[in-house]
Amino acid sequence: MGFLFDRCIQYCRRTVDRYHEVQEEKAMQAVPTAPIDASKFVAYVQERRKKRILFKGEYLMVNRSIDNNKCRCDVGSTMTDRNPYPDTLPYDHNRVILPRIDNDENSHYINASYVNSWLKDKAYVVTQAVRTKPMNAEFWRMVWELGSNCIVMLTKVFDFMRVMCLQYWPQTKFQFREIEVETTEVKTYSHFVIRTFKLTRKTEESIETRIVKHFHFTEWELDSFPYISAFIELRRRVRQFMEKSPVDAPMVVHCSNGAGRSGAFLALDANLELMKKTGQLDFFEYAKTLVNSRPHLIDSVEQYMFIYEVLSEAVMCNVQPIEMHLLKERSSMYKAKKNRELLESQETHENKLLMHLTPTLRIGDCAGGHRLENRGKNRDVMVVPPDHARPYLQTLHGESKDYTYINAVEVDGFTRKAEFIVTEWPKQSTVDSFWTLIYDHACHTVVNLSNQGSTRHYPSFIHNKGKQNYGPFIVEVMNYHQYPAMTSHMVKVMKRTFMISDIMATGAQNQQIDAEVRICCVIQVRMWPIENKVPLSTTGLIDVIKMARSWRKRAPDRPETKPTIVMSHNGVSRVGVYIGANICIDQMDIDHEVDVFHAVKMMRINRPQLIDMKDEYKYLYDVMLHWYMTNPDYRIYDKEDSEDTDSQKTSRPPSNRHSIKEKSSFRSKFSFRRRNTTRQNENNAVEYHVNNK
Structure with missing residues (x-):
């Protein structure tokens, strides 16, 4: 009897496994064949939430796209002392190659990979966290040689009592071989920290100085996913800086092992840049680019689904901050019926978004x-x-x-x-x-x-x-x-x-x-x-x-x-x-x-x-x-903001709130003139507005 029972159990397991294989094969046939319009993207993700096997089908097809002949790590596998995470090595075809240093034959190597975006080749460099003191100097040498002015860090320094990354930046100033790094500004937020570094390299011929921004996301713990809005906000600030200070150099991105968390940021940034340019998103095809650029940039079905959720919220929640002085202009919209109706419509839109995105506690x-x-x-x-x-x-x-x-x-x-x-x-x-x-x-x-x-x-x-x-x-x-x-x-x-x-x-x-x-x-x-x-x-x-x-x-x-x-x-x-x-x-x-x-x-x-x-x-x-x-x-900031608005209308992010469909009409229909009033008159106006609205 025991033998027959075991045979029955084995048969049931094989049947279940075969059923799952059939479902996965069907899901792989349902992958997207073209980019998805931003107006349809949220509905696309919502539909797939109901049948999560479809996400797994996409993920399996992404992994099948890996070119084993191209994705080789022959060089990295010989540099055991330079790989803190030896299971994540850069592929030979797109690894970062540094200038050699005298008396160090391996100085050309660093565990870092170039990754393309949709709009630019070698838009990013993904690397591993700094885990040893010698790596401090190597990291800053790489940043200098690349000419990068933006670093995105997606790991904590300590996580569950483990050192995930050394603090490779100084509190004030420190010399890393020939490069001096000085911390000139630190802005701390609830989910991230933005630092400004001044890099100086002295040679016999000259002294060269550069400014580098460091965006440190502090709320992504191991084996979990972060608060999506904070992740999107970090990316918004990175892009805001890159647009104001453009350089022809890649953005440096790293987490602990230079894998999944870095891949999630690249997928978010590249697809939102594509949407800005074309009005479409194509994460499925871009995921193929990621897995052929570096191991484990997409490392699980759960991460794949998380990226879809992040992109969905980014598309849905396209609500930008407004400059301070526009609060007065927003208040003045209540005076004219047409403007008031538009503002009320926008508030209704925001309320629906908040109701939809507010989590339900079980x-x-x-x-x-x-x-x-x-x-x-x-x-x-x-x-x-x-x-x-x-x-x-x-x-x-x-x-x-x-x-x-x-x-x-x-x-x-x-x-x-x-x-x-x-x-x-x-x-x-x-x-x-x-x-x-x-x-x-x-x-x-x-x-x-x-x-x-x-x-x-x-x-x-x-x-x-x-x-x-x-x-x-x-x-x-x-x-x-x-x-x-x-x-x-x-x-x-x-x-x-x-x-x-x-x-x-x-x-x-x-x-x-x-x-x-x-x-x-x-x-x-x-x-x-x-x-x-x-x-x-x-x-x-x-x-x-x-x-x-x-x-x-x-x-x-x-x-x-x-x-x-x-x-x-x-x-x-x-x-x-x-x-x-x-x-x-x-x-x-x-x-x-x-x-x-x-x-x-x-x-x-x-x-x-x-x-x-x-x-x-x-x-x-x-x-x-x-x-x-x-x-x-x-x-004082109002004056600076108004000057920026006049001189950089094409490059500033929109200051009025808007949904995707209302973006152009909301910006073009309303341009309000600022009024100069005395402080007492302004206070009276506020009280009158609040009491009579």
């Missing part, structure tokens, strides 16, 4: 909040944080079996991951958890955007003077102030801790030892009635934002690395307006542009309910207009 994603012991800690069972993005509590408190849980979720800012923690007004049973959250995560600011309603539903969680105990914490109010739009409590939070050995030795019941003290500013609005979705004006909210940002600059213990808690009565309403405004303000300060659309899209990753698309989305634009008009420091 119960399994939020398992911690749905556990029996935690259900009573949530005000709404439909608003529960995903486990990967909730701040875990560490201090033992309360009587719950799971003291680590609170209904709170981390939200990225413009310059830092998890810059904000969004939470709801604590229930009577979770007030202790609220103060545990403040203490355990060293939060320097709490912004409460709701007035207190019924004390039965919204219990008081802070007092106005003296000391009071909240679970294992003593909270002392150091000062309390009332303002027209808000109140502020400056509090000192101390943990009550007891040493068991001291209690046993002395018999004391309250032997307390010193613990770390936290200083926190609790700001609560007064101008936002509980029944209103948005405030009646922007002035009060602007005052709250200014106070919180001012305190963040002078708070103790490195506040730039600590999160800000933003809360409302339900943990959903209002908080998106505050966080979105802060994201856009940081963008205005650093990049002198505004992108409300992508700010909202990023906020909704971990809490999809943030931002009411009807009221809060529009109000966020009003807040940004008010902030812009009341900050005269921005005027």
